[in-house]
Amino acid sequence: MSRLTLLFCLLYSSLSFGQQKYWVYLNERDLNSHPVISPKTVENRRMLGLEVNQVTDFGPKKQSLEVLKKLNIETVNISRWFNAVSAYLTPTQANSLRFLPEIKSIEPISSGYLSYNSESNKSIKIENFQAPFAITQMNGQELIRGGFLAQKVDVGIIDGGFFEAPDNYLLKHIFDKKKVKAYRDFLYPDKIDFFNTKESDGDFHGTAVWQLIAGKDSSRSLYTGLATEANFYLARTESGKQEARIEEDSWIAAIEWLDSLGVRLANSSLGYTMGFTNPAESYSPDQMDGKTTLIAKGAQIAVKEKGMILVVAAGNEGENKKWGGIVASPGDVEEVLSVGANDKQGLKMGYSSKGNPAVSFVKPDVTAYSEFGTSLSAPVITGLAAALLGIKPDLTSDELKIILKSSGILSGVPNTYIGAGYPDVIQIANVFSGDYKPKAVVNIEGVEEVNLSEYFSEELLIFHKISDKVVIDQNYREKPQKNAFLKRPKDIKYTTLVGKNRIVEVRWKTE
Template identity: 30%
Template structure:
């Protein structure tokens, strides 16, 4: 490593009045990091570690935080350091041209990239918020085509409302969450786990912008008249939109994704998209770069997906090729239809990603009913609002089939679409549906060896009855029969992953027979309690 004492002296004696801009500084390695892949609990939450273990995803050097030695040296040079990225091994900084020249020559620096001018962190703007306010809605909205077309009403009837799932929502801001009654369950309970505004470097996302509030309502709202798709999930909220239209927004998304990953998030919903229209035209992407592997935000999404996160992304509102990161083959890009199933004219479709249909699926994004920043019901347009419908839908499915990986979830949702047999370049795999998911997975598990398993056996206390996945969603009957043939208990049960196994208490010691009856047959087990 080069000696930097002379560099520090030069910087310290220079005037700090020079114009400063935002840059990403990328490092060549992670030398000096105090962390090790053998001790992931030092930099990942237990939930994040469990998610990787469940999906057989190893913790690698990519997961290690950047070297604090390198960031400290930058700070000693007078460079303002903001957020680090372990996945891309870099740091967001603010510095002037003189400092940049010095940083470029540091031995441990691989590259620097201009991502935006200096701007007050209290300001923000949005790149792809393209929706239109509608009229206030005053009728009962507990059962809406925008939800029922996906079988979300049946999903909720089964008790699948996102319990046990963490959803990260990346948007521009979440104004007034604390004052809208429909969000009381979120803000007054323990469902809001974390929030951060990467544009202002503060934990509060109550930043005056409210596109995120409307997006969130489609998942998390829950009041007398309106229930979102995943009202019982837990949430992590991140504001990632920066002042002006600069590439720093894509890096903010990267920082948010890494934070969410470390916290153990399961699903990320993002209604943001990037391709062109930057304030600095040199940052615009050429059409052929929307190929699922080139843009900063798509590369970040690809890495997030490799960590076992399910990413659900709005396709975009240009009516042409989808924006990034919807171009990634590892995300579910969601297009927009109306309540009659007709494609919205603004819904983006098609991609330069080889052998990939985009959008992947569609949901109602035209005249979608949601809750506004004032707490009123509004109908609005945009793939921004079709995406969160699918995110909450996915949360319910993952709750039901908790053993699935993120990659399996992507395929399950795609294959439950009404066009899955013949994917269409405008609709993708079509409208996914919960009951089709149940039927699809039931077909995939036909011929299972047994209906159920009962354990521990012998038992001293409670008995766990675990029903085979082939019978998820079916109404089954469980009978507990004594050694004398007397029916001591009878239970009707509809199994899904979140309620499987079922716990049954056996009152007296002795021999019992457990009988599980389904529409396709019955099976029995002898149990001993002592």
């Protein structure tokens, strides 16, 4: 066993003996301290018209932290935003804290503990994932052709590890140009080698995500991402060996860290639902409302108060009947840019999570092509978002979402399967130039059948819905023959027909 492995084993083995991880919320903030934000953070807020001085920039008072220290409680992370700390507590410590005047409340995070296993590191090539098609489907090659590749844009990636990234041929240009500005492992803060120590195969995940944000192979003129000239800030928050709520604690610490450095755009291809190692920690579908989970609350603060742009994978639970197929948190947050996965025609990939029909807003927001999960569709959109920020740095999260959704194949009539669908860079260029013309929407009401050939001379997508937003079935149809009629399917109230230049929204006649 290496010395590094031994240190981790000693650190985390002690956590298994009657200790549980908690959020400890404190009553008072240290408003007289100097806020831990950079000049770039201040500049971003002024540019976006946000409050420069925000109360959530001030964390717990030192006196409160000293009280915890005297009780031999070692904090794991300190959250300024929530005025809280995370810490492992015995039952005795947890009970004693509840009665202290400095403590507002305590809430359990996880009963699990992390283990660490250093394995012999083997060089494994990461598959291309056919990402170039995702770019060309949305006409992203136009940004490459014009040289709009996210120059001077800072991008954060919150993920499960970046194993062997410096040796990855698609990321070589980033390291050669010293575009990696900072990185931190929030699970194992004392890790010596960030890029070459592997806990599990999950440590490749962030590397794969990164390729689709900024990958480039100069020898073949291959671009697998649109942000090849951006700067990068990397945060490891996810363990590939287990799922536990302690990872949400790490995620919040990471997003606060990125904000403190002035990083506005971040990709998070992580989501939390029911698959926790300890089933007691799993969520229920009704908690995916964009405001219940702690990670959702952190994402809300990041976007609404800090002016960040969060691009989040919608999740891969689309075919999980027990879960209901709905989006994972923090992809359930209205303010974030949630990304689903579409196939080559533009329909929802079967695995891609659907929007929650119980909320008033539509998720996902947009989609991108991916055969292998929404974890690999979100970074395609992050690369696009970074390229657009390189063109217009003062874009707000709301403005960016409007631009992307307006250019989608379902602009104007988003649904719970694909949101507005995949964006179109040519349409986005029209938005920037003022020449944008939305796709024509034809509304038909009170009919029992529709003559498809009357409206479409090309292939089309069909979405059958039980309400104006909630889809229960989808189809692809080739160019309709003359007098090709579509009749109302049983129990369907609405159907959206999507062609290249036109959308037909049908409200069927019901009895």
